[in-house]
Amino acid sequence: MVTLGDYLLVSGLLFTIGFAGVLLRRNIIIIFMALELMLNAANLSLVAFSRFRLTSGTPNYNAQVFVFFIITVAAAEVAVGLAIIVALYRARRTTHVEDINSLKF
Amino acid sequence: MPTFLFWIFAALMLVFGTAVIINRNPVASALSLVVSFFGLAALFLSLDAYFLAVIQVLVYAGAIMVLFLFIIMLLDLRAEKLRKINFVAVSGGAAVALALFTQIYYVIGRLRGAQQTFPALNDKIDDVRGIGLLLFSQFSLPLQIIAVLVLVATIGVIVLSKRELR
Numbered sequence A: 001m002v003t004l005g006d007y008l009l010v011s012g013l014l015f016t017i018g019f020a021g022v023l024l025r026r027n028i029i030i031i032f033m034a035l036e037l038m039l040n041a042a043n044l045s046l047v048a049f050s051r052f053r054l055t056s057g058t059p060n061y062n063a064q065v066f067v068f069f070i071i072t073v074a075a076a077e078v079a080v081g082l083a084i085i086v087a088l089y090r091a092r093r094t095t096h097v098e099d100i101n102s103l104k105f
Numbered sequence B: 001m002p003t004f005l006f007w008i009f010a011a012l013m014l015v016f017g018t019a020v021i022i023n024r025n026p027v028a029s030a031l032s033l034v035v036s037f038f039g040l041a042a043l044f045l046s047l048d049a050y051f052l053a054v055i056q057v058l059v060y061a062g063a064i065m066v067l068f069l070f071i072i073m074l075l076d077l078r079a080e081k082l083r084k085i086n087f088v089a090v091s092g093g094a095a096v097a098l099a100l101f102t103q104i105y106y107v108i109g110r111l112r113g114a115q116q117t118f119p120a121l122n123d124k125i126d127d128v129r130g131i132g133l134l135l136f137s138q139f140s141l142p143l144q145i146i147a148v149l150v151l152v153a154t155i156g157v158i159v160l161s162k163r164e165l166r
Helices: A004-024 A028-052 A061-092 B003-022 B026-046 B050-075 B087-110 B127-136 B140-160
Strands: none
Touching: A004 A028, A004 B003, A004 B026, A004 B087, A028 A061, A028 B003, A028 B026, A028 B050, A061 B050, A061 B127, A061 B140, B003 B026, B026 B050, B050 B127, B127 B140
């Protein structure tokens, strides 16, 4: 049988993949996708805990409402972030983070 | 859900999640991310969160990924050329990620209840009703704040995408 720990381990692996993507990749759009992976990993562990802690035979819906809010905020964040990336591309003609170094000391 | 289906969908999600950060072509990365989100939606189904699984497919795999693909094609990004790799930065990043996973692994190992299987549900489960009741009673103020946030994001995107920023 699948245990709670299995779900948490899969969620931790997905979070680590996203974290490694943010650290290792230099393309700003790929970094943004890796951020989405991390948000989804957090969602998975929240839903697993919601299913694990039953309240009178049904899952704990507080956690699922929280996941709903996270998905909504992620949608807004993606829209604003991609608009910033487009504005940046118009100004600099690049999506490579090492080419964007005007503020670098 | 049978046990082997859990492992199939978890492996699907993790393999295509890895493909997202390995692919050099942004379009291939975005399509791998869609497959990864479908795997996650299947895992939500296995946890009896039907509403969230549907929302995951509609919002993430539908709206958000279309937005990503649209921007990638608007900017006309090609597969990036292989640049000189900074080995100190790459090995440092990999070491930090590995350390993070080791820590997560040990925390899960020490968690009480991590070895338990999920308890049985009532035979009838209506999660849309439960989530809807909570959203409009206990969480009605956060719901309205989220609505304002989405409005602010919409206006912000319009302002950001004007030709001239002053």
